Structures are given as structure tokens and as C-alpha cells.
Amino acid sequence: MEGQSDSWKQKVHPLFIETARVYRDAVQAFMALGPNPPAEKVSEIDGRYSQELEEVRSRYAQAQYTPTADDPLDIILVDVGPSSWPPSQRELNQAFLEHLYWKRYNEPLWIALQKENAGDLDALPRVFRVAADYERVRFGKGPIKPAKGDPDHAALFELGLDLGLSTLTEEELADCFDAACPCGKIHDPDALKKQRSRKQKALQKARDWLATERAKLPTREWMAAFGMHGLYAKGLPPIGGAPPLVYIGKIGGPALWCVSKTGDVAVLAGPEFASISVLQELPQAFSVTSSKELFAMFFPEDGATKTERC
Numbered sequence: 001m002e003g004q005s006d007s008w009k010q011k012v013h014p015l016f017i018e019t020a021r022v023y024r025d026a027v028q029a030f031m032a033l034g035p036n037p038p039a040e041k042v043s044e045i046d047g048r049y050s051q052e053l054e055e056v057r058s059r060y061a062q063a064q065y066t067p068t069a070d071d072p073l074d075i076i077l078v079d080v081g082p083s084s085w086p087p088s089q090r091e092l093n094q095a096f097l098e099h100l101y102w103k104r105y106n107e108p109l110w111i112a113l114q115k116e117n118a119g120d121l122d123a124l125p126r127v128f129r130v131a132a133d134y135e136r137v138r139f140g141k142g143p144i145k146p147a148k149g150d151p152d153h154a155a156l157f158e159l160g161l162d163l164g165l166s167t168l169t170e171e172e173l174a175d176c177f178d179a180a181c182p183c184g185k186i187h188d189p190d191a192l193k194k195q196r197s198r199k200q201k202a203l204q205k206a207r208d209w210l211a212t213e214r215a216k217l218p219t220r221e222w223m224a225a226f227g228m229h230g231l232y233a234k235g236l237p238p239i240g241g242a243p244p245l246v247y248i249g250k251i252g253g254p255a256l257w258c259v260s261k262t263g264d265v266a267v268l269a270g271p272e273f274a275s276i277s278v279l280q281e282l283p284q285a286f287s288v289t290s291s292k293e294l295f296a297m298f299f300p301e302d303g304a305t306k307t308e309r310c
């Protein structure tokens with residue numbers, strides 16, 4: 001493949017190419033295990049996949065790029081990433097459950113939970129069904145009903161819409177998937193374009209829902225706010241003994257700061273993110289006047305919490 005058929009490579013970020021490679025290796029390793037894979041082999045591959053993914057991400061953590069769309073995972077998942085490495089079982093479980101729900105219903109789980117809270121009886125059975133499937137997987141009582149559509153294509157779109165996939169022509173999209181997708185098939189440009197458009201519509205629907213319902217939500221910690229300069233902020237509810245925190249980062253990247261209830265800002269990245277002027281501008285990016293107010297956007301009337309730390 002050369003010349004024209006490689007034009008997609010100029011449009012997608014190398015982070016996507018590397019992430020897709022890690023994903024493909026993991027899927028192929030899974031497939032090689034056959035129809036009844038031993039549990040310890042699965043968790044071995046799973047562990048290696050998470051670790052390699054994290055290595056790629058940290059290699060690109062400081063890389064500058066302009067996302068071509070919002071990060072789909074910011075809409076699908078509640079968490080901004082593991083709070084420690086290796087991630088706790090709780091974090092792995094939560095991410096798994098959220099992915100499962102999204103794949104099945106093309107709706108983020110946190111939206112379904114909000115609907116359920118608000119008395120939407122249609123949302124309730126969906127949440128129950130996925131929770132039951134989740135338990136089945138967790139206790140090795142699978143298999144569960146696969147989601148509609150091609151899971152590898154869905155995964156690649158979720159990894160890469162913000163990293164350039166949203167800008168490719170349908171021919172480029174097919175060339176890109178021919179090179180990157182673990183399914184090993186030759187891809188049909190038109191079919192891929194339709195899959196991309198369905199994915200984008202589902203994500204847009206989630207964003208629209210958030211925009212109209214935001215004010216009515218009793219618990220705001222389940223959502224992200226998008227500010228100026230390509231920044232996102234996301235509230236993380238109290239976990240275990242740890243207090244709630246608001247994480248802030250560049251869309252598509254890991255959190256760079258976190259804000260506690262008292263408005264203290266901890267810098268999670270390099271010293272260039274710690275300058276006084278940067279810290280002063282943070283609240284303004286979200287149209288509030290102080291970091292304390294930024295915290296209150298997500299936890300409007302947070303009760304007493306324990307000592308703040310990040």
C-alpha cells in the first residue's frame with residue numbers, strides 16, 4: 001500500500017495508529033485461544049492489553065494535538081481514567097459495565113441511570129439486563145448476548161473519532177481499517193461510513209441529552225463539562241474513603257489538574273501546568289470565577305467530606 005491509499009495516515013494522529021495496534025494484538029491473542037479460553041489466559045491478555053495501552057498513552061501524554069471531535073470515551077465513560085496504577089478492581093468493573101451498556105444500547109450508562117432516577121420506566125429493564133450480564137461475566141457464567149454490529153469497528157471508532165477518524169473520506173476510512181482492524185477483512189467504504197455516522201449520532205444524542213437535561217439533574221458528578229481552550233472537567237464521586245474531586249484536562253488527554261472541595265488545585269502533570277497564571281485561568285475556562293465554584297458545578301451542595309487530597 002502506498003501513495004494515495006496511505007493518505008489516511010496524514011490525517012490520523014500516531015496515537016490512534018499505536019493504540020489500534022495494541023488493540024489488534026490483544027484481539028488476535030484472544031482469538032488464538034479458541035472457543036473455550038482458560039480464564040487465567042484471558043486475564044493475562046487483558047492485563048497485558050491494559051498495560052500496553054497505558055504505556056502508549058503516557059508516551060503521548062505531552063503530545064500537542066487538536067482533537068478532530070470530542071473524545072467519545074469522555075461521553076461514554078464516567079471515569080477519567082484509573083486513579084492509580086494498576087487500576088483498582090472497582091475501576092475496572094465500572095469501566096467494563098459502562099462499556100457493556102454502551103455497546104448494547106448506544107447510550108451511556110450514566111444517562112440511563114439518570115433517566116431511571118427520574119422515573120423513566122423504559123430505562124429500568126435495560127439497566128437490569130446489563131447488570132445481570134455483567135454479573136454473569138464476572139462470575140464466569142457467560143456467554144452473554146453480543147451487541148449489534150461489529151465490535152472491532154465500534155471499538156476503533158471509540159478510540160479514534162477524536163484522533164482523526166472523523167475527518168477521513170470513506171475511501172480513506174476503508175484503507176485505514178484494512179491496515180488497523182483485527183477483523184482482517186477488506187472493508188467496504190460505504191458500510192464503514194454508515195457505521196461511523198451511526199456512532200456519531202449516538203454520541204451526539206448523548207451530548208444533546210446532557211445539554212437539555214443538565215439543569216434538572218440531581219447528581220451532577222456523573223458528567224463532564226467542556227470549557228474553553230479544549231478543556232474538559234469531570235466530577236468523580238467519592239470512592240471508598242476518598243473525597244469527591246473534579247478532574248480537568250485537555251479533551252482526549254489524561255487529567256492534568258484536580259480540584260478539591262476547598263478549591264485547592266493539585267497539579268497532576270508537569271510543572272508547566274502549575275504556573276499561577278494557568279491556575280488563575282482554569283475557572284474562567286468554565287465560566288466560573290473560582291476553583292471552588294468549579295467544584296460546586298459538579299457537587300452543588302456537597303456535605304462534609306474528609307480531608308482533601310488528590
Ligand SMILES: [Zn+2]
Nearest residue numbers: 181183184185
Ligand atoms: Zn474490520
